[in-house]
Amino acid sequence: MxxxxxxxxxxxxxxxxxxxxxxxxxxxxxxxxxxxxxxxxxxxxxxxxxxxxxxxxxxxxxxxxxxxxxxxxxHPELRFLGVDIGATSVDVAVTNAELEILGHINQPLDVREGPVAVFEHVLSMTAKLRASGLADGFDGAGIGVPGPVRFPEGVPVAPPIMPGWDGFPVREALSQELGCPVMVDNDVNLMALGEQHAGVARTVADFLCVKIGTGIGCGIVVGGAVYRGTTGSAGDIGHIQAVPDGRPCACGNRGCLEAHFSGAALARDAVEAARQGLSPELAHRLEANGALSAVDVAAAAAAGDATALELIREGGRSTGQVIAGLVSFFNPGLVVIGGGVTGLGHNLLAAIRTQVYRQSLPLATGNLPIVLGELGPTAGVIGAARLISDHLFSPA
Amino acid sequence: MxxxxxxxxxxxxxxxxxxxxxxxxxxxxxxxxxxxxxxxxxxxxxxxxxxxxxxxxxxxxxxxxxxxxxxxxxHPELRFLGVDIGATSVDVAVTNAELEILGHINQPLDVREGPVAVFEHVLSMTAKLRASGLADGFDGAGIGVPGPVRFPEGVPVAPPIMPGWDGFPVREALSQELGCPVMVDNDVNLMALGEQHAGVARTVADFLCVKIGTGIGCGIVVGGAVYRGTTGSAGDIGHIQAVPDGRPCACGNRGCLEAHFSGAALARDAVEAARQGLSPELAHRLEANGALSAVDVAAAAAAGDATALELIREGGRSTGQVIAGLVSFFNPGLVVIGGGVTGLGHNLLAAIRTQVYRQSLPLATGNLPIVLGELGPTAGVIGAARLISDHLFSPA
DNA sequence: GAGGCTTTGTCCACTCAGTGGAGAAAGTCG
DNA sequence: CGACTTTCTCCACTGAGTGGACAAAGCCTC
The missing domain is CATH 1.10.10.10 (Winged helix-like DNA-binding domain superfamily/Winged helix DNA-binding domain)
Incomplete structure (x- = not known):
């Protein structure tokens, strides 16, 4: 090639x-x-x-x-690399020029290990994909990181959950390693791009894409283009107050959305409920695995556990509370819910919908679909490929 | 001419x-x-x-x-008409092609009298301006109304505070009366346009313009252009929940921002405080005028009245609480505070700033000015003139 | 005030993007 | 096989835009 x-x-x-x-x-x-x-x-x-x-x-x-x-x-030999670095795992995928995924690897990895360690993993995953014959090099790569990015330079800025990354020249470093153009963006923005390209948001000009994973973020698309804000932190809704005088948050305030509902908060609440004997289902799972995650809560709820179900509903209410405000403000044509916690499925969605439809203006909610993302874990890597292809397929 | x-x-x-x-x-x-x-x-x-x-x-x-x-x-004889219909008053101004105000009339008027009555007033005010020799006709007119607008058609949609206007063909009617092109928009959007054209927001691409008058709204500017949302209701932040389980609002929910702070809410709270004997200053003014408004509260606070000051601070906190969320979400380069209630001046601004800087993300607030509008009551009419001139000064 | 320098405005030949029509090539259908 | 349709190529033509040459009109210095 x-x-x-x-x-x-x-x-x-x-x-x-x-x-x-x-x-x-x-x-x-x-x-x-x-x-x-x-x-x-x-x-x-x-x-x-x-x-x-x-x-x-x-x-x-x-x-x-x-x-x-x-x-x-x-050209059938064009290859893009999509990298989606989450808080606790990394996705790497190879696509052709049509952004169809040819190969996809996922690996658990703590982003707090720092850019050097993470890059090593990403490169070895990339090598594995190349070794499998899908590509012998790349024409471009997109990469998403779980924090704000100074977009033109491709550099993370003051990312709360990945302190070692502040100012690390992600774009330059990866570009040098791969020998191709690279674009960097927030992982949430890439999820929005992914859903816009190949998912539920294909025909909508203005929409929000709420990603609930370890943290919570929101991709904002205005007129078909991702809006990133003045310093690249637009969509950082995890620390909007959802519950006044609520739980203390790592950021120093109380009642932040992320402190009440996110992968981390849900796991914590589930463990607490299990320990307090409120939920036999969760307690059983805690004993078996030594830890709990959103998957356990989803399974418990599916098994009819009232406490687990209430945890989901409560989280949906908090999330819906915040989204309701954003819907009134932004008047989107669609709200997409994605991220790891969407395994909670319909129960979560129903709670969010109820809250939004109750609290937002009728004019803003009148014809507003609130739906789960369609692409699941591939949204990020597709969005990453889309990011770099948009860049390369624009006049030099 | x-x-x-x-x-x-x-x-x-x-x-x-x-x-x-x-x-x-x-x-x-x-x-x-x-x-x-x-x-x-x-x-x-x-x-x-x-x-x-x-x-x-x-x-x-x-x-x-x-x-x-x-x-x-x-051409020095080009004339634009700017009309700003508020909830309780109307501003009409004539500008030249450089959007300099040549003449400006303000008249109290209840928008709930309906479009026909309001139009009669607007046309008689326009006639007065023409009679004074400033213009003998207009090359274009912009008009702002206090509610959501279906922008392409120039028609208000489901405006809560001006029920009789729903679906009224404002653009067409005014165009016919004046014999010139007309553009219609939300009054808050026009204030944002005005501040962008000739006020504090001249050099900022992405900003928010919060107008606190009888109600509360927010103009959103993205990349230099007003963002209106999918159904034209973007920026309608008056019914975002500011205080959980707070005061009941006309919209049916509780704790809406507008129920806690706006021209109407402030007047209501001031009267209540006066009646309860909490504020001699306010009581005195209530007795003298039979009613209270934001102006009275401002004067009382300036005279050292602790209750009036606390009303302002409390309002600023509620407003700041909501703005803080919007700042985290939108990451603007500037927040402009305008509207009638800005007569409350520095006390209000300080309360809002405190709340926003405390609650929003450091990255979003790091270099974020929060300032009062520069143009006062002329922002709307300048924005209206700007709206139509942007339209006319674009390729046919 | 003559001469040199700078800025502004005008003219003109030239390039290149883009159009639209004519007609050939390659199909389908009856 | 002939009539019709679609695709592709070729070509003359228009019109946008460039850039250089040159004239006009100012400034400054000697």
Missing amino acids: RRMTARPANSHQARLLRLLRDGGPNSRAQLGDQVDLSRSKLAVEVDRLLETGLVVADGLAASRGGRRSHNVRL | RRMTARPANSHQARLLRLLRDGGPNSRAQLGDQVDLSRSKLAVEVDRLLETGLVVADGLAASRGGRRSHNVRL
């Missing part, structure tokens, strides 16, 4: 590349239906893309009632 | 018109410094604008060390 280095020379070419990425192989004629260019001009730009090698001929298409058209597609 | 009907023919002309609007009279050479066009092309576009009559010659500029340049400016 040989790596592609060319970039689209103008906005038309960029547009065409994205159409081929999102729509798959396509004929000149079909592309022409979508781009508002004369056939002549379109042919010229496609020919130029063929010259660069970004696009290749792909045989003849079926006839639409006349001469059969010559299909073109993105 | 004769009205201008031409529109810019392309994006260059639109750009030039906006530069002349925001920078005043300017020479071709100076314009060239700002637009990244060759002098030849620039001259062609300026000549075309001169032909349309949108732009006129304006004498010679001072020398910059060589040949003196010929200035051009927007």
Whole structure:
């Protein structure tokens, strides 16, 4: 394989590349239906893309009632790397130019081990994917980290849960290691991008994507583009007050959403309930594993454990309380709920919905779907691939 | 005078018109410094604008060390009308093409009288302005209403405080009466536009503009453009819960921000305090006027009345509580506080700041100014003029 | 006030993006 | 096989935009 280095020379070419990425192989004629260019001009730009090698001929298409058209597609050997670093695990995936996942590895890993250790893992996972023959190099990589990022530079800033990463030049370091362009973003933003690209948010311009994992964050999409805020911390809703004078939070305040509901908080509350003898189901599981997680709570609730169910409902209420405010403020066209805790499924969703529909303005909730993400654990890596492909498929 | 009907023919002309609007009279050479066009092309576009009559010659500029340049400016007879309909009063102003206010009238008026009655007032105020010789017609008008608007059509939707207006074709009706293009928006959005154009937010891309008047709303500016949400209700923060299990609100919930702090709530609390004998100052003023408003509370606080001061602080805390959440979520570069209640001045601002800086994330508040609006009651009408001029100064 | 330098404005030949029509090539359908 | 449709290519033409040459009009110094 040989790596592609060319970039689209103008906005038309960029547009065409994205159409081929999102729509798959396509004929000149079909592309022409979508781009508002004369056939002549379109042919010229496609020919130029063929010259660069970004696009290749792909045989003849079926006839639409006349001469059969010559299909073109993105180069089949293009490869993107998507990396999603969570608080407690890492996902690495290889995609083709159409952002289809060709291979995907997940590994538990504590982000607090610091950038150097984490990078070692990421690189060894990458090596494994390469060794399996899916790629012998990458044309671009996207990487998500669980904290705020100064987006233009690709550097984490003051990340609360990953202190050692502050100012670490993630973009530069990874770019050097992989020998390809790299873009860095918050993991929540990448989840939103993923759901927008291939999930439930495909047709919505303005939406929120709430990720409930170890912590809680919210991806904000405005007019189809991720909004990152002035310092890159937009969507950091974990420390919005959900319960006045509530539980103390690591941030120093009380009643933060994250202190009341998140993977960590739920595990803590479950252990507490088990110890207090409130839930035989949870106690049983605690004894078996020595620890509890959202999965245990979900299983207990499914088994009819009232305490577990109440924990989920209570968390949904807190989350819904905060989301209700955001919905009134932002008036989104869709709210996506994702992250590890979504294993709690319908019970959680129902509690959130109830709270939001009760508290937000009717005009804002009137036609507002609140749904679970569709892509599960792959949303992040797809979003990462989408991030870098958006970058590469834009005029140089 | 004769009205201008031409529109810019392309994006260059639109750009030039906006530069002349925001920078005043300017020479071709100076314009060239700002637009990244060759002098030849620039001259062609300026000549075309001169032909349309949108732009006129304006004498010679001072020398910059060589040949003196010929200035051009927007046609001096262009007139925009800015209308700001509040809950309890109406502002109407005439501006020139540079959006400088040439005349401004304010009149108390209850918006609940309905669109027909309000329009009658607006038109008679407009007639007064025309009679004073400031304009004999308008090239465009912007109008703000205190409720959500379906922006593309210029029609209020389900406005809680102005029930009779639901679905009333404001844009069409006013356009017909005035014989010029009209754009309609939420009054809060227009305040944000005004502060962006000529006030404190001139250089900020992403900011929030919180307007505390009879109700409370928030203008959202993303990347320099007003964000309106999916159904036009974005920024409607008056019914976000500020105090759990707090005061009952007209919307049916409890503890809404508006129920705890707004012009209406403050007046209610002040009367209550006066009646309970907690505040001699307020009681005195209540007896004198038969009613109390934010102005009275401000005066009482300034006179050292502890109860009045506490009312302000308490309101600031509630408001700050909600803003803190929005700041964490939105990560703005600036928060502007405006509206009638800003007469409460520094005490209010200090309470809001304290609460926000305490509750929001350090990264989001680190370099975040929270300031009072600069334009006071003229922000709305300037924003209205800006709205229509943005529309007219964009390619047809 | 003459001469040199700078800035501004005008003119013009040239490049290149993009259009739209003509017509060839390659299909389908009856 | 002929009529019709769709796709692709070719080409003349338009119009946007560039950049250089040059004239006009200012400043400054000697």
